[in-house]
Amino acid sequence: MKGRPPGKSSGPRKSGTAPAGRARGAVKAARARKPDAPKAGPRPPAAKPAAKPAAAKPAKPSPAKGVSLDVRQFRVGADDDGIRLDRWFQRHLPDVGFNTVSRWARTGQLRVDGARAAPGDRIAEGQSIRVPPAEPKAPETAKPRRVRPQLTDDQMAFAQGLVIHRDAQAIVINKPPGLATQGGTKTDDHVDGLLDALEFDLDQRPKLVHRLDKDTSGALLIARTARSAAYFAKAFSSRTARKVYWAIVMGVPSIEDGMIELPIAKQPGTGGEKMHVDEEEGLPSRSRYRVIERAGNRAAWVELQPYTGRTHQLRVHMAAIGHPIVGDGKYGGKDAFLSGTISRKMHLHARRIRVDHPDGGPVDVRAELPEHFAASLASLGFDLSAGDLPLDEEIARPPTREDEKKAARAHAKQIRKGRKGERRARGSGGGARGKS
Template sequence: MTEHTNEEIDELDENNELYEHHRFVTDPGQNPLRIDKFLVNRIENSSRNKIQEAATAGNIRVNDKIVKANYKIKANEVITIVMSFPPRELKIIAEDIPLDIIHEDDSLIVLNKKPGMVVHPGYGNYTGTMVNALAYHLKDLPLFNSEDPRPGLVHRIDKDTSGLLVIAKTEQAKNFLANQFFKKTSTRTYRAIVWGQMKEDEGTIEGNIGRSLQDRKQMAVFPEGDRGKPAVTHYTVLERLGYVTLVECRLETGRTHQIRAHMKHIGHPLFNDERYGGHMILKGTTFTKYKQFVQNCFKILPRQALHAKTLGFVHPESNEYISFDTELPQDMSEAIEKWRGYISGRDL
């Protein structure tokens, strides 16, 4: 008998996915079998309950058509499934940490993450994370228990990126939302300050994103070939500020460090993005006063200038599209005002 093919696909990062994707191709001699039984035998650490929850959320497909848990598979069929990761060996400590909650109902929470807050526990960050705060805020819900390091998470943003995140409060909502992020039907826009003057008022950046061959902590863009995963970022210039530009970015895909890597790739690293070289003075004059001005901006904005400003998705209960917007955080707003003052001559 031909062995089944299982291709694991990651949406965000090969080591830090928030939910897992599997693809199976049944062999030519496959006898009819319920799909939930088939999958539970082939996905490590899964359970029939988890598989059935994925089916209820519409996250199991055969030949690209949604099927129920009792569907009977046949020979030469392509099966795909999206499901949340099984718990890992890491205890979550509930901590009373303030959260900026924009919206909350029985299914989900939308919150505005502060810069500097790590989203979920991991190596070097076992406490003080957003998940620790959520575990306290939602300690009476079954989904938020000490065994799951990523309860309710369907997407994430970097530690030093601020902005909007949606958190599921039930398994049904988690599967429903994860499916939207996987299929790219959710909408997200970001505000970013980048080095240099963008030539065009709007544009699209395309290029596979994968781990850098020189630095595993960086993501790199691979314009050609099979390395990395496809990524598309659309940008619009909002304001030209001399040696930097304020842009809006709209994601078609959700790769790790996508905006940061794409902007560096086209020669416009994010302002004060240390990992991608934006913490150096990349544009401007050689005058001491200018250098001091930029250093002052770095002190005001001690992180990459990136904010997840808007977020939209279909609600898992009402099936209605809802969207949220936030103001720019104080550090980015102050840095923008400093640049406005510089180009007007007030700070010269």
């Protein structure tokens, strides 16, 4: 006998009747479905199928806090004139990353005065920047923000007392010896930490654009705005800024007006704390010196002008030619000190700074000597009024052929710049370039 599925009866099937096993299974299933079913009676009319719900309209995305869903328009201010477009985003929309800016540019969503723009394009004051809607960012773990310590009244008064020049774009202070320009290991007192005291009438923190060694005193230029900081930084990097130092050196140089051209590199094993002359690995470095007065063969008062900006450049160069700066034990050793009443502090002072001003004309400031330097000059019999020598460009002389060529090149550059501005204006007036 063939096997049968479970639950089927093996007896003969009667005509017109269901198998007993199947009937019992059906009753059990009915009871499971309807445990409290009423007795048989008239069947109620079948319920009509429910109507299909109307298709729901897509809900508008709710923007995250601080995120706009609208295209934004910004006007370029005077402080941003001439900077790159990606730099503008860093200043004003720091939450928008470079990759996002690049994608907006590629897809034509980023525009300046209606024309498609690239992250590297330069922008000008008064232009309109079209910025696409902000995109919600994934939540990030907030990093603890470093809070600068609040300055005391004494610190505020001290910092403001250092100011020897102030205008809308620049501040010049007379930095005392022993005060670092920036902080570092075991250096808590520095000029950078006092900049909050120098905001004055502007609601932005000033910025350092160059530095002086901790033991060097004198004129230190500080930018008051982002625009002037970029302008002054370019002046220093292109060597158009003029810095004049006074120093007292050991002995007297045999050449009274000389140029030192010796490459400088970090001295191995000092962790970058000390530099030295290195003919093979050093960076090109040029310093000019002029002897102002001499005290016999004992010492000389010299003017120094760095034509490059290497770390400790003047100190390394003067020590390299055998005339270390008085008080500079790091580079002159024990031979860098004078006996008697001469201070053991370093005698290097940034006497003058001259740099073009962003608004036209020059910033030209002189800083008075610290007490120990002035006392040493007097003790050695030097005449303070003899110190300010004219710069080469201040000496009246007929223009040379090279001067005329330089002026012609500058004039041609201005003409090209004007034509470029005209083309840019025509391009922005003609509508967007390419597909939007």
